[in-house]
Structures are given as C-alpha cells and as structure tokens.
Amino acid sequence: xxxxxxxxxxxxxxxxxxxxxxxxxxxxxxxxxxxxxxxxxxxxxxxxxxxxxxxxxxxxxxxxxxxxxxxxxxxxxxxxxxxxxxxxxxxxxxxxxxxxxxxxxxxxxxxxxxxxxxxxxxxxxxxxxxxxxxxxxxxxxxxxxxxxxxxxxxxxxxxxxxxxxxxxxxxxxxxxxxxxxxxxxxxxxxxxxxxxxxxxxxxxxxxxxxxxxxxxxxxxxxxxxxxxxxxxxxxxxxxxxxxxxxxxxxxxxxxxxxxxxxxxxxxxxxxxxxxxxxxxxxxxxxxxxxxxxxxxxxxxxxxxxxxxxxxxxxxxxxxxxxxxxxxxxxxxxxxxxxxxxxxxxxxxxxxxxxxxxxxxxxxxxxxxxxxxxxxxxxxxxxxxxxxxxxxxxxxxxxxxxxxxxxxxxxxxxxxxxxxxxxxxxxxxxxxxxxxxxxxxxxxxxxxxxxxxxxxxx
Amino acid sequence: xxxxxxxxxxxxxxxxxxxxxxxxxxxxxxxxxxxxxxxxxxxxxxxxxxxxxxxxxxxxxxxxxxxxxxxxxxxxxxxxxxxxxxxxxxxxxxxxxxxxxxxxxxxxxxxxxxxxxxxxxxxxxxxxxxxxxxxxxxxxxxxxxxxxxxxxxxxxxxxxxxxxxxxxxxxxxxxxxxxxxxxxxxxxxxxxxxxxxxxxxxxxxxxxxxxxxxxxxxxxxxxxxxxxxxxxxxxxxxxxxxxxxxxxxxxxxxxxxxxxxxxxxxxxxxxxxxxxxxxxxxxxxxxxxxxxxxxxxxxxxxxxxxxxxxxxxxxxxxxxxxxxxxxxxxxxxxxxxxxxxxxxxxxxxxxxxxxxxxxxxxxxxxxxxxxxxxxxxxxxxxxxxxxxxxxxxxxxxxxxxxxxxxxxxxxxx
Numbered sequence: 001x002x003x004x005x006x007x008x009x010x011x012x013x014x015x016x017x018x019x020x021x022x023x024x025x026x027x028x029x030x031x032x033x034x035x036x037x038x039x040x041x042x043x044x045x046x047x048x049x050x051x052x053x054x055x056x057x058x059x060x061x062x063x064x065x066x067x068x069x070x071x072x073x074x075x076x077x078x079x080x081x082x083x084x085x086x087x088x089x090x091x092x093x094x095x096x097x098x099x100x101x102x103x104x105x106x107x108x109x110x111x112x113x114x115x116x117x118x119x120x121x122x123x124x125x126x127x128x129x130x131x132x133x134x135x136x137x138x139x140x141x142x143x144x145x146x147x148x149x150x151x152x153x154x155x156x157x158x159x160x161x162x163x164x165x166x167x168x169x170x171x172x173x174x175x176x177x178x179x180x181x182x183x184x185x186x187x188x189x190x191x192x193x194x195x196x197x198x199x200x201x202x203x204x205x206x207x208x209x210x211x212x213x214x215x216x217x218x219x220x221x222x223x224x225x226x227x228x229x230x231x232x233x234x235x236x237x238x239x240x241x242x243x244x245x246x247x248x249x250x251x252x253x254x255x256x257x258x259x260x261x262x263x264x265x266x267x268x269x270x271x272x273x274x275x276x277x278x279x280x281x282x283x284x285x286x287x288x289x290x291x292x293x294x295x296x297x298x299x300x301x302x303x304x305x306x307x308x309x310x311x312x313x314x315x316x317x318x319x320x321x322x323x324x325x326x327x328x329x330x331x332x333x334x335x336x337x338x339x340x341x342x343x344x345x346x347x348x349x350x351x352x353x354x355x356x357x358x359x360x361x362x363x364x365x366x367x368x369x370x371x372x373x374x375x376x377x378x379x380x381x382x383x384x385x386x387x388x389x390x391x392x393x394x395x396x397x398x399x400x401x402x403x404x405x406x407x408x409x410x411x412x413x414x415x416x417x418x419x420x421x422x423x424x425x426x427x428x429x430x431x432x433x434x435x436x437x438x439x440x441x442x443x444x445x446x447x448x449x450x451x452x453x454x455x456x457x
Numbered sequence: 458x459x460x461x462x463x464x465x466x467x468x469x470x471x472x473x474x475x476x477x478x479x480x481x482x483x484x485x486x487x488x489x490x491x492x493x494x495x496x497x498x499x500x501x502x503x504x505x506x507x508x509x510x511x512x513x514x515x516x517x518x519x520x521x522x523x524x525x526x527x528x529x530x531x532x533x534x535x536x537x538x539x540x541x542x543x544x545x546x547x548x549x550x551x552x553x554x555x556x557x558x559x560x561x562x563x564x565x566x567x568x569x570x571x572x573x574x575x576x577x578x579x580x581x582x583x584x585x586x587x588x589x590x591x592x593x594x595x596x597x598x599x600x601x602x603x604x605x606x607x608x609x610x611x612x613x614x615x616x617x618x619x620x621x622x623x624x625x626x627x628x629x630x631x632x633x634x635x636x637x638x639x640x641x642x643x644x645x646x647x648x649x650x651x652x653x654x655x656x657x658x659x660x661x662x663x664x665x666x667x668x669x670x671x672x673x674x675x676x677x678x679x680x681x682x683x684x685x686x687x688x689x690x691x692x693x694x695x696x697x698x699x700x701x702x703x704x705x706x707x708x709x710x711x712x713x714x715x716x717x718x719x720x721x722x723x724x725x726x727x728x729x730x731x732x733x734x735x736x737x738x739x740x741x742x743x744x745x746x747x748x749x750x751x752x753x754x755x756x757x758x759x760x761x762x763x764x765x766x767x768x769x770x771x772x773x774x775x776x777x778x779x780x781x782x783x784x785x786x787x788x789x790x791x792x793x794x795x796x797x798x799x800x801x802x803x804x805x806x807x808x809x810x811x812x813x814x815x816x817x818x819x820x821x822x823x824x825x826x827x828x829x830x831x832x833x834x835x836x837x838x839x840x841x842x843x844x845x846x847x848x849x850x851x852x853x854x855x856x857x858x859x860x861x862x863x864x865x866x867x868x869x870x
Contacts, residue, residue: 019484021509026498027485032469045483072485073470091483113474137474327528334464336529385464 001041001084005062009044009086012054017092019043028087031074032134033421034337035385040067040081047092049169049206056204056450057173059086065450068200070111070139074146075338076419078199082454088204090141096120097207103181105164107209110141114148117210127215129156132415133326141205147197149415154373155247155281156213158415160196165209168195168202171446176203194441199417200452202445216281219247220291221315224276224298225269225305229253232274233349235301236372239278240345242297244290248279249373250322253352256329256367256380260321263328268321272304276372277322279315325369326380332365333382337394341405342376342414354404355379362393376414403428418456426457458539463497466490466531472523477799477817478516486513489523489533496540506544514541516813518806519678520766520799525773538677545680558681562671563688565639569614572643576610602808606842608644615646616667623653623663630660631702633741636692636715638708639671640838648841648859652707652738655861658752658868659745663705666695672711673721678804689718693731704731707738707861709767709837710804716772737768738861739836743777746784754870755787760863761830762790763821763844764797765837778860782834785867793833794824802843822847825855836860 001020010018019025020042029039041064046052059066065085072079072089081087093109099121100106106121106128114135121128131150132138138148144166149158165179179185179192195202226232236249252260252275261268268275276298280290291308298306309315330336343351352368355377359366370377379401381394402412402425412418412425427435435457442449472489473479479488486495495513498504517537524532550558561567578584616637633656641649656663673688692715696704706712712735719729742749760782768774775797782790801807801817825833825848833848833855835841841857848855 019486021507023495023504023507023509023513024484024486026504027491027494030468030494032467034467071470071473072468089483134470137470324528327530330467330469330529331465334461336467 001064005064006042008058009042009055012058013044013046013051017045017047028069028072028089029080031069031072031077031079033075033077033080033419034335035391036077036080036420038080038082039084040087041084043087043089045089045092049093049167049175052088052169052204052206053173053175055086055088056169056171060172060448060450063448063450065453066204067452068141068145068204070142071113071134071137073134073138074142074419075340075416076413076421078146078417078419078452078455079142080420082420085450090139090204093206099124099126099212100181101126104212105181105209106212107165107207108140109207110139110205112140114138114140114143121212122215125215126212128162128210128212130159130162140208140210144196144205144208145198145200146417147415149371149374149376151248151250151371153371153376154249155245160193162210163192163196163208164211165207166192166195166205167207169204169206171203171448171451179209181209197417199419199455201442201455202451204451216247218284218287219279219281219315220287221309221318222278222291222294223305223307223318223321224278224303225272226274226276227272227302227304229273229352230349231301231303232276233352233372235276235298235303236348237346238297238301239294240373242293244280244293246278246290246294246373247281248277249371250277251275251348251368251370251372251377252321252325253356253368255365256325256369257321259328259332259367260325263331264320264324266317266320269304275321277319322369325367329367329380329382333384335383335385335391337381337383337398339379339381339398339401340370340376340414340416341379341401341410341412342374343405343408343410345373345375347408347410348372348375348377351377351405351408351410355401358397358400362397364390364394364397366397371414374414375410420455423455423457458496458500458536458543460500462531462536463493463500465529466493466497466533467529468494469528471528472526472533475522475526475798477518477520477522477801477820478813480820481813481816487516489517489527492517492537493531493533496536499540516810518766518799518801518803518817520803521770522766522797522799525770525797538680542677542680542682546682550679550681554679554681558676558679558684562639562675563684563691565616565642565670568639568671569617569643572610572614575607576612579610602811606807606846608842608845610644611646615642615649618646619650619653619665621665621667623657623665625660625662626658627660629662632662632664632700634696634699634701634704635663635665636672636696636704636706636708636711636735637665637669638706638711638838640842641708641711645838645841645859648862649707651859651861651865652705655738655742655749655864655868656705659742659748664699664701666699668695672714674710674714674804677714685721689721689728693718693722693728696734697727697731701734703736703741704734705736705738705741707836707859709737709765709772710839712737713767713771737772737774737777737836739768739774739777739781742781742864746780749781749864750784753785753864753867756785756863756867756870757787757789758832759789759791759830760832760834761793761825761828762796763793763800763825763833763835763840765835765840766797766799766803767837769797778834778836781860781864785864791828791830793828793830795820800840800843802839804839807843818843818847822851826851831855832863833857834860834863
C-alpha cells in the first residue's frame with residue numbers, strides 16, 4: 001500500500017493506531033478459519049464512529065477495499081482482507097453506553113465483548129441470551145455481522161432475535177440509523193434485519209441496541225447417555241413434541257465422547273453412541289416439571305444413564321464433557337476444521353449417520369458435537385495441514401456433507417457465516433434469484449464495492 | 458523448536474481475553490495467538506528478526522495465562538521463551554549477561570555480598586537522604602525503578618541465619634527439604650521463617666541445605682539454557698542425596714522451575730524423581746488442612762488473594778491457597794476480580810518494559826480496590842515486590858503479605 005495513503009489513514013486515526021509493518025500485517029492476515037491467510041495492506045484501529053466514517057470516505061474515494069474485524073474469531077474467512085486492502089479493527093470502541101431498565105434494552109459500542117455485556121446485564125437481573133462459543137472474546141459488532149448463535153439458540157433464538165437498533169457507517173462514510181428502542185416499527189423496509197448477518201459487506205456498525213429479557217430464576221442441568229444414536233435423536237424430537245423447550249440441548253457423538261474421555265477423564269462410557277446435555281430454565285415450578293418430563297422421555301428411549309445436577313457446582317461438572325468437546329478434539333491432530341452444517345431437528349440422526357459414513361469413506365477422523373435442539377451440528381475434522389492428500393479428502397467429504405444438508409432442507413452454515421469458506425456452496429442453496437437479489441442489495445449499499453469484497457457471493 | 462507445537466495453534470483466539478498485553482493494547486501482535494504466528498512465520502522464512510519483531514516478541518510477560526486458556530494445549534508463553542533461548546544460544550551471552558547469570562546468580566555468597574551495600578544503604582539513613590534530595594532522578598530510569606521497588610531488607614539473608622535442621626514439633630510425620638529461593642532469602646526472610654514454622658508445627662522435620670543454589674529461573678529468563686541446566690543438576694544432586702519425602706518451596710517462581718528439572722535435563726531419572734517431589738507450600742499445607750484448622754485462631758481481616766502466574770498458570774494451583782485462607786476463623790475472604798491476571802512484575806519485565814508493566818499493574822490495583830480487602834495475600838516474591846510498592850502507595854493503602862505470613866499470624870494470634 002502506498003505510503004501517502006497510509007499517512008492519510010494515520011492522520012485520521014492517529015499514528016499509533018495505524019499499522020503497516022510486515023509483522024503486524026502478518027498477524028492481521030488470519031482469523032480463526034483454518035487454511036485461509038492473506039496479508040492486508042494496512043490495519044487501522046479507529047476509536048470513534050467519526051473516525052470510521054472518515055476512513056471509509058477516504059477508502060471509498062480512493063477505491064481501497066476495507067475489511068472490518070472485531071477480535072478475529074471468524075470461522076469463514078470473513079475478517080481476512082484478500083486483496084491487500086485495509087483491515088479495520090473495532091476493539092477500541094468498547095463502551096457499554098446504556099442499560100435501559102425501563103425499556104429493557106442495552107446500547108453498546110461495536111467492540112464490546114459479548115460476555116462483558118452478559119455480566120453487566122446479569123448483575124441487574126437481566127439477560128442477553130446469545131452465547132456463541134467465542135463469547136469471551138467475540139465483539140457485539142461481529143456477532144451482529146455474523147448473526148452469531150450459541151448453545152441457547154433453541155429456546156432463546158440467535159443474535160437477530162435481539163437486535164433492535166443499529167448505527168452503521170455506509171461505504172461512503174454516511175451514517176445510517178436503523179430501528180431503535182421500539183418493539184413495533186414498520187416504517188419502510190426492515191433494514192435492521194437486513195444488516196444482521198451481512199458479514200461486513202453492507203456497512204460497519206458503530207452502535208448496537210439489543211433487547212434484554214428477565215434473567216431466568218432457576219435452572220436444572222441433566223446429562224444422559226444413549227447406547228443408540230437413533231434413540232438419542234428420537235429423544236430430542238420427543239422432548240420438543242412434548243412442548244418442552246430446553247434452554248440447552250447439546251449432543252456429542254461417539255468419536256467426540258472418546259476424545260473427551262481421553263483428554264478430560266470425566267467418566268464417560270466408551271460404548272455409547274451419544275451423550276446429551278440438557279438444561280431447562282425458567283420459573284422454579286416449571287423447571288421441576290420440565291425436568292421430570294425429560295427424564296420420563298429419556299427413560300422411555302432406553303437411556304443407559306441419567307443424572308440431574310444437585311448443585312450449581314455439579315451442573316458445571318456435568319457440562320464439562322460438552323464444554324471441553326472442542327478442546328478434546330482439537331488436541332488430537334494439529335489442524336482442526338470446524339464446520340456448522342445445520343439440518344431440521346428431525347434429521348439429526350440421519351445427518352450424524354451420514355457424517356460418520358462420509359468420514360469412513362474418505363478415511364478421515366470426524367467428531368460431531370453441537371446443538372441438537374436446533375439441528376446445528378459441528379462436524380469437526382481432525383487433520384494435518386502438512387498432509388495435502390488428507391486435506392483434499394476433507395474438502396471432498398465436507399462437499400458431500402453440505403450437499404446432503406441442502407437435500408435435507410438444511411443450510412450450509414448455521415452460525416459461522418458464508419465468508420469465503422462456504423462461498424462455493426451458496427448458489428446451490430439460494431439459487432440464481434437469491435444471488436441476484438443479494439447482489440442488488442450490495443450494489444445499493446456499496447456501489448463501488450469496497451466493503452469486504454469477495455465475501456458471501 | 459518443534460514445528461508441530463507451532464501449527465497446533467488453531468488461531469481460535471480463546472487466549473486473547475486472558476493476555477494482559479492484549480487487553481491493554483488490542484493489538485494482534487501483542488497477543489499469544491499473534492506471537493505464535495510471528496514465531497511460526499519466522500521459522501517458515503516469511504519474517505525476519507527485525508527490530509519490530511523482537512519488540513513484539515519481548516512484550517510477552519511469559520505469565521502463561523494463555524496456556525491455561527488454550528483449548529489445544531499450546532503454551533504461547535513457553536514457545537516464545539523457547540524461541541528466544543534458541544536465538545540466544547546461537548548468539549551467545551553478552552559480557553553483562555555472563556557476569557550476572559554465570560558469575561553472580563549461581564553463587565549465593567556472591568549474591569549476598571552484592572546486596573550487602575543495599576542493607577547498609579537502608580540502615581545508615583543514606584536511602585532517606587538520596588530519596589529526599591531526588592538524587593535518583595539523575596540515575597538511569599531503570600535503576601530508579603529498582604530502588605523504588607525495594608522494601609526494607611532483613612538484617613541478614615535467611616540462608617545465613619536459618620539452622621540446617623528444624624525439628625518437628627511433637628510427633629514427626631515426615632521430612633521435607635526446604636528450597637529457599639534467592640529473593641525470598643534475601644528480601645522476604647520473614648515469610649520463609651513463617652513457612653518453616655508452619656511445617657514444623659504440623660510435624661515435619663525441615664532440612665535446609667545451605668549449599669543450595671539459585672533454581673535457574675533467572676537463567677531461563679535470560680535465555681541461558683546451559684546455566685539453567687547447571688543449576689538443575691546441582692540442586693538435584695544436593696537434594697537427592699538426602700532422605701526427603703518432599704521438597705518444599707514458598708516461592709512460586711522457584712516451584713515452577715524445580716518442577717521442570719526433569720524436562721530441562723531431558724528426562725534424566727534423578728531430575729525427574731526430584732521434580733515429582735517438589736511441592737509448593739500451599740500444596741503441602743492443604744493436605745494438612747484438618748490439623749491446621751485446629752491450630753488456627755480467629756483473625757477478623759478482610760483478605761483477598763492474587764494468583765501468581767507461576768503458581769496458577771505454571772503449576773495449576775488455584776484452590777489450595779484459597780482453601781487455606783478460608784480455614785482461618787473469622788476471616789472475610791473476598792475473591793479478587795481477574796485474580797489470576799499477571800501483576801506486571803514478571804521477572805525483570807517491570808524494569809525492562811516499565812510502560813506496559815505499569816498499565817498491567819494499575820489494572821491489578823484497581824481490582825484490589827474493588828475487592829474492598831485490607832490485606833492482599835500472594836505467594837511469589839516478584840508479585841510481593843511489585844504489589845507491596847503499588848498498594849502501600851494506593852489510597853486507601855492495602856497490606857501485602859505472603860500466604861504463610863497470614864497463616865502464621867493466625868497460628869500465633
């Protein structure tokens with residue numbers, strides 16, 4: 001990138017917040033996505049919305065491309081600049097501006113860490129449910145851009161169920177204010193919802209207003225083992241059919257169970273097909289009733305083990321297996337490819353079976369865990385980037401898995417975003433008309449195409 | 458360096474919220490994930506060892522909070538240290554490093570002699586004169602910082618005054634070797650005396666070999682692997698020649714290093730056997746909790762606990778010190794926010810990187826104030842030095858003491 005342009009950037013955000021040395025560029029050339037890397041031309045860390053606006057106006061004028069980045073935990077290459085453009089990191093904008101206890105909303109700057117917001121609102125007896133796996137480091141702006149999900153998705157929904165208002169800087173530096181604190185708002189197109197999961201291609205958020213709900217009074221955690229996968233899957237469907245909506249309904253498959261046991265020695269049996277971690281929350285009486293109902297359903301489906309936590313400490317212990325699942329898998333081989341194929345809940349059993357068969361077919365080690373309640377699975381391929389043949393087979397396997405996902409009426413990504421990693425699967429999912437509409441929207445927001453180009457489609 | 462250790466990092470970013478330097482700067486280059494990437498790209502020939510490169514790599518506190526947080530078991534702090542050691546082996550020690558790491562640190566008598574003028578400096582009132590005249594301002598900034606950190610020194614180093622054998626009180630339960638630690642012996646001898654008193658009160662005969670040498674942590678810090686190996690071999694032979702059930706230390710830094718002797722000496726049997734015997738004082742005391750509880754008398758104090766990195770992250774000891782504090786009747790224990798975040802002392806980091814060290818320290822001070830405690834308990838001399846100075850000067854001031862000093866207060870209350 002030209003020195004004069006870098007100088008112009010530094011005049012906006014300050015010299016210490018403008019990086020262009022090779023070491024910094026190397027470190028901003030990746031996010032959490034395996035295999036993908038590309039160095040940007042410069043990195044800026046603006047401290048205010050005004051600075052973001054000026055940076056975008058400058059870049060738009062010069063035709064320089066901009067990729068927004070929170071903490072760089074994206075899993076689809078969304079926060080990597082593939083054309084030596086500017087990476088714009090929002091972490092410095094990290095103030096919680098307001099927790100409005102009358103309207104039950106919180107307004108935060110874009111760089112606020114998700115779990116920081118959790119802590120602050122929970123201290124006031126309120127609740128912001130979206131809890132992506134990276135919540136201890138992911139930013140709110142990033143969560144909105146990717147429409148992050150999490151463990152509590154089944155009962156409480158995902159990020160877009162909570163976004164009420166946004167302040168966004170458009171490609172030319174103009175400010176766009178959408179939504180606000182009102183529950184009902186039908187004035188024009190619902191731009192709020194359009195901006196959620198736009199993956200940094202339509203604008204850069206500077207402020208986010210989210211809905212809060214009362215914090216559930218009680219919680220109960222259960223751990224169940226199933227010798228047969230089909231029985232575990234049926235249990236999931238029957239719990240929902242019994243009108244019980246658990247806050248968490250998580251699943252581990254046989255490969256994951258073995259890796260977890262090898263790593264954490266939590267006492268999981270190696271001869272079961274599936275482990276479910278179930279959590280119900282709400283009014284104490286309702287929680288008791290739901291837990292009893294779940295126990296009954298699990299027993300009718302021949303679970304081999306059922307335990308209810310008697311204390312918060314015990315609940316934490318029961319949740320260990322699920323909590324350490326990714327760690328346990330990631331330690332097995334140097335490279336971990338974590339996917340998020342999502343199917344309708346009723347297809348969990350055939351999907352898990354298909355993943356296992358595909359792994360066998362391509363001679364790969366794939367452990368599957370995830371959010372069984374909402375059909376969002378994480379088939380995780382344990383491989384080694386130094387082995388090109390195995391990596392090639394992994395890509396072939398995931399290709400087949402995504403094809404099957406689409407055939408079952410599911411989606412190629414439940415919560416990680418399309419980015420560049422899933423780009424080639426999108427046309428099949430949304431069709432030519434879907435792509436045409438998306439391109440039209442992109443053109444309306446960003447006519448010169450400077451915002452995170454090459455992502456999604 | 459084993460390349461696979463570098464590619465094990467899956468760049469998930471789980472380390473970022475635990476890294477003190479990332480939290481202060483939000484810079485990827487100041488994060489564990491970034492440091493692993495830098496070292497990896499150096500190995501792959503994509504980056505060279507430029508001035509910036511060294512600046513980024515050396516900003517690491519080596520607190521190893523990242524290792525505790527990493528899902529894949531990558532220890533970024535250790536990888537950076539290993540990288541710097543390898544580079545140092547290629548370049549060799551400078552004259553100054555050779556003087557300090559080879560000619561001074563491994564010789565306790567020389568180390569003690571070198572610090573004697575400091576004792577004199579404090580005793581004669583010279584310190585007061587220097588401070589009141591602002592003379593330190595004319596010395597290099599680093600020297601000024603060192604002087605400011607130094608608390609009142611004991612009359613003599615503990616190594617010179619402690620008896621080689623302290624008998625058990627009552628029936629003897631076992632024999633432990635006591636590893637003194639240079640800074641504990643030179644500066645915090647009262648805390649180590651408390652350690653010995655507690656061990657003896659609990660029925661342990663305490664053997665303190667006077668010939669023991671520095672554990673080698675300064676060599677590790679100075680990236681002098683050969684010096685570290687020498688220290689490991691010497692102390693292993695010295696302690697293994699005695700009949701000991703355990704080797705106990707009340708210095709977090711020494712404990713972490715002693716437990717790695719087996720690793721440092723490439724799995725040598727004697728060194729491995731020695732390392733498996735090493736216990737932090739809190740580990741031993743926690744196993745004696747029931748006995749200890751009966752001996753402790755009420756202390757109505759508001760207390761919080763700071764986890765030294767070398768205790769929590771390097772040795773995985775978190776619950777024992779808290780359990781011991783809570784044994785004291787009447788104690789009001791308050792958990793410290795971000796208790797296991799580094800205090801910024803980090804060996805000689807507070808002298809070498811004063812700006813970042815101060816930022817990390819000020820966050821710690823704010824958290825201590827939030828806890829509302831009157832006493833901050835910790836168990837590592839580096840943290841004691843750093844926090845004593847900062848918290849004595851804070852408003853309201855907070856007293857900083859070693860865990861064994863608090864337990865001794867309760868024992869003799």
